[in-house]
Amino acid sequence: MSGGANGSLGWLAVVGLGPGDAALITPEVSRALAEASDVVGYFPYVARVPERPGLNRHASDNRVELERAAQALEMAAEGRRVVVVSSGDPGVFAMASAVFEAWEAGPPSWRALDIRVLPGITAMLAAAARAGAPLGHDFCTINLSDNLKPWALIEKRLRLAAEGDFAMAFYNPRSKSRPDALGQVFDILRESCGDARPVLFARAVSTADEALRIVPLTEARGEMADMRTMVIVGSSRSRLIEGGARPVLYTPRWAP
Amino acid sequence: MSGGANGSLGWLAVVGLGPGDAALITPEVSRALAEASDVVGYFPYVARVPERPGLNRHASDNRVELERAAQALEMAAEGRRVVVVSSGDPGVFAMASAVFEAWEAGPPSWRALDIRVLPGITAMLAAAARAGAPLGHDFCTINLSDNLKPWALIEKRLRLAAEGDFAMAFYNPRSKSRPDALGQVFDILRESCGDARPVLFARAVSTADEALRIVPLTEARGEMADMRTMVIVGSSRSRLIEGGARPVLYTPRWAP
Numbered sequence: 001m002s003g004g005a006n007g008s009l010g011w012l013a014v015v016g017l018g019p020g021d022a023a024l025i026t027p028e029v030s031r032a033l034a035e036a037s038d039v040v041g042y043f044p045y046v047a048r049v050p051e052r053p054g055l056n057r058h059a060s061d062n063r064v065e066l067e068r069a070a071q072a073l074e075m076a077a078e079g080r081r082v083v084v085v086s087s088g089d090p091g092v093f094a095m096a097s098a099v100f101e102a103w104e105a106g107p108p109s110w111r112a113l114d115i116r117v118l119p120g121i122t123a124m125l126a127a128a129a130r131a132g133a134p135l136g137h138d139f140c141t142i143n144l145s146d147n148l149k150p151w152a153l154i155e156k157r158l159r160l161a162a163e164g165d166f167a168m169a170f171y172n173p174r175s176k177s178r179p180d181a182l183g184q185v186f187d188i189l190r191e192s193c194g195d196a197r198p199v200l201f202a203r204a205v206s207t208a209d210e211a212l213r214i215v216p217l218t219e220a221r222g223e224m225a226d227m228r229t230m231v232i233v234g235s236s237r238s239r240l241i242e243g244g245a246r247p248v249l250y251t252p253r254w255a256p
Numbered sequence: 257m258s259g260g261a262n263g264s265l266g267w268l269a270v271v272g273l274g275p276g277d278a279a280l281i282t283p284e285v286s287r288a289l290a291e292a293s294d295v296v297g298y299f300p301y302v303a304r305v306p307e308r309p310g311l312n313r314h315a316s317d318n319r320v321e322l323e324r325a326a327q328a329l330e331m332a333a334e335g336r337r338v339v340v341v342s343s344g345d346p347g348v349f350a351m352a353s354a355v356f357e358a359w360e361a362g363p364p365s366w367r368a369l370d371i372r373v374l375p376g377i378t379a380m381l382a383a384a385a386r387a388g389a390p391l392g393h394d395f396c397t398i399n400l401s402d403n404l405k406p407w408a409l410i411e412k413r414l415r416l417a418a419e420g421d422f423a424m425a426f427y428n429p430r431s432k433s434r435p436d437a438l439g440q441v442f443d444i445l446r447e448s449c450g451d452a453r454p455v456l457f458a459r460a461v462s463t464a465d466e467a468l469r470i471v472p473l474t475e476a477r478g479e480m481a482d483m484r485t486m487v488i489v490g491s492s493r494s495r496l497i498e499g500g501a502r503p504v505l506y507t508p509r510w511a512p
Contacts, residue, residue, distance in 0.1 A: 023284040026377065031279070065509075091384045093509070097392030100506040104497055111500045117385035119377045121282065128347045129373035136353030137405075138413055140396045140422065148510035149393075157394055160420040164413045166396065241360055244367040250356040253321075253349070254404035 012076035012113060014096045016089040016120015017048055021206035024121045032083050032118055040072045041085035041095070049085060063147075065095060069102035076113055089122035093143045093171045124169035127202030127230040130212060132241075132248040134200060134232050137255065139167040144185060145175055155188060162192035167238065167251055170231040174222070182231070183222030189233060190217060198240045198249055200232040201225055214240060214249055268332040268369060270352045272345040272376015273304055277462035280377045288339050288374055296328040297341035297351070305341060319403075321351060325358035332369055345378035349399045349427045380425035383458030383486040386468060388497075388504040390456060390488050393511065395423040400441060401431055411444060418448035423494065423507055426487040430478070438487070439478030445489060446473060454496045454505055456488040457481050470496060470505055 013032040018024035033039065039049050043059035051057070060068050069084070076082045086094035096117045103110055128135045140161040146154060161168050173182045189197070196216040201224045203211045213224060217233065225231055234240075238251045269288040274280035289295065295305050299315035307313070316324050325340070332338045342350035352373045359366055384391045396417040402410060417424050429438045445453070452472040457480045459467045469480060473489065481487055490496075494507045 018282070021284070023287070024282050024375070026274075026280050026282060028277070028279040089381050089385075091381060091389045091391050093392070096385070096389035097506050097509045100388055100392075100495075100497070100504055101508055103504075104495065114501060115504075117389060119280070119381045119385040121375045121377070122381065125345050125347060125375045125378065129345075129352070129375040132356055133347045133352035133373060135347050135397075136349070136356075138396070138398045140394070140417075141391075142394045150511075153511055157420045157422065160416045161396075164416040166413065239356075239360065241356070245370060248356055248359075248371075250353050252357055253353045255409055256406075 009114070010076040010079040010081060012072055012082045012084065012099070012115045013118055014084045014086070014090045014099050014115070015118040016086050016094070016122070017045060018121040019088060019123050019126040019206045020204065024126065024206055026118070026120065029118050029120060035081055036083040037081045038075050039083045039085055040068055045085045045087050065098035066102050069095065069099040070106065072099065073103055073106060073110055073113065076115075077110055086120070087123070089120045090117055091119065092122045092141065123171065123205065123230045124232065126205045127200065127232060130202060130205050130210075131200050131214065131232070133250040134198075134234050134238055135167055135169065135251065136253055137167065137235060137237065137251045139169060141169045141171070143171045144181055145172040146178060146181070147175070158185060158188050159192050162189055165235050165237075167235045168233040170233070172227075173225040173229055173231045174227050180222060182225055186217065186220045186222065193217060193236070195236055197236060198234040198238050200249055201229050202232065203229045205230065214247055265370070266332040266335040266337060268328055268338045268340065268355070268371045269374055270340045270342070270346040270355050270371070271374040272342050272350070272378070273301060274377040275344060275379050275382040275462045276460065280382065280462055282374070282376065285374050285376060291337055292339040293337045294331050295339045295341060296324055296331075301341045301343050321354035322358050325351065325355040326362065328355065329359055329362060329366055329369065332371075333366055342376070343379070345376045346373055347375065348378045348397065379427065379461065379486045380488065382461045383456065383488060386458060386461050386466075387456050387470065387488070389506040390490050390494055391423055391425065391507065392509055393423065393491060393493065393507045395425060397425045397427070399427045400437055401428040402434060402437065403431070407437075414441060414444050415448050418445055421491050421493075423491045424489040426489070428483075429481040429485055429487045430483050436478060438481055442473065442476045442478065449473060449492070451492055453492060454490040454494050456490075456505055457485050458488065459485045461486065470503055
């Protein structure tokens, strides 16, 4: 715990706002937002927190995660009640790791800060639920952005995940700096999997822009995703059942 | 949509109650429970749903997932408003896949049923949040139970996940039928990883029985988990920072 200049105890909560719909925000996160003096985050996520008297909003651009984290830690050390907002879950390719990176590199006075991570509904689980249950058996979760890791490592992990017949959930499938990356991912999987696994493109799940599309791997193209799309590739055992109210994609619990 | 005998429209919602604390249940799930005529599930999960007039509770034992799913589908087809409850998220080693397996094998009249999956906070994300952010980079999620798949497949996936330097989240780490399995998992990882990765044992997160323990892989033992424990193994890049309010385990967002 850290006493602020005015003697009050500051804290930092790194929270997940879920995929978009307010009905997917946990009461725990809503309570932290109600108690906060400051909310910090990427501007479209800060915009999801309603304004109220006494709440200071600090919105910043993408790709400044460490600066944003340090700003939040500094305010908490000054005795403020700070919430860092992420979309989805804060611990899955979001702000929690950035906060701990900045905290570890920061001054010793930050060590005793009260830092909590409050989980949220991450995009892959919201997308999976909408389509059925494609992640109902073992799966891998991979960030396809090569901003923070070499492309060779992504490729290696894709091949290993295919060899293990894992289902796969891909975050950040498209980036402006590497527009062809997702197409290359599908090429690698077509080589490695050797079959027609189903691919789910789930865009903006739980928002007004929600759109789902399921195609066989043979037909999957990079252009089918944008920056708001979650991509899930089934295992060899995943089943696509059509003819009901909507197509259902699920992976059985068992494997031979 | 399916009309019941009395002309009303039945539906089935497969919902996640999160890890235990009611503050981790989404408003979407709470609303479905408030509208339900019937709640169906494994008895400790049904017990988490408060009784109220007009709500029929159907609790069953473990390992009867398909029968339970068929019962729920049948009631929905009769026009009832049925909620199937899972702990955590229904799509991650829980009831959603079982419901779709029973649905696919069931009568054609079930095809048009209104079935929704409502996501929840799954155990690995609750456990990760409590410890810091161990799943902040690519990771694999593996069910260690060999009830529904051969042990050789589990072993293969563990070796591939280790080769890819994924963090790993293990569900169902201990079972009565195979008490030594988790010890074997750690032996396999010690062979494959060749370093001292941190291992998190997170028991009953968000309940009164919550207990966290972090040890290096070299010291990890099967007896450190029970059936209420989530096990998370860090990647080679995961960091354990001690000396603060509590130990923090996190995986940086980047890799060289």
